[in-house]
Amino acid sequence: MNDDQPTYIVHQCDNSSFMGPLAGVGLALFVAFAVLKQIDYYVYLAWTAIQPYYDAAVSFAEPVRNWFSQLFG
Structure with missing residues (x-):
């Protein structure tokens, strides 16, 4: 042995x-939370972009809905 x-x-x-x-597990939870937070942000952006068109489509379809409810109601 070398001393x-x-x-x-x-x-x-x-x-x-x-x-x-x-x-x-802690790192996986942190990454999952960050990814879900980002997805939530993109869903919010998409909904705010689509909402005026959605409201217009609903108001346009309201007479048709009323007609169907009178027809089959």
């Missing part, structure tokens, strides 16, 4: 073996 080389003692402890998966 000139230092000896490294590595202490391995299994008490924190749950920290890796726990960090992975």
Whole structure:
């Protein structure tokens, strides 16, 4: 054995073996929250862009709906 080389003692402890998966789950939840928040933002933008046309279509179709309700009501 060469005494000139230092000896490294590595202490391995299994008490924190749950920290890796726990960090992975935490990171996955964070990413999922960020992605869902971004999707929610895009849905909001799309709805605000479409809403005037939707309201116009509903008001245009209202007489037809009333006619059907009188016909089959």
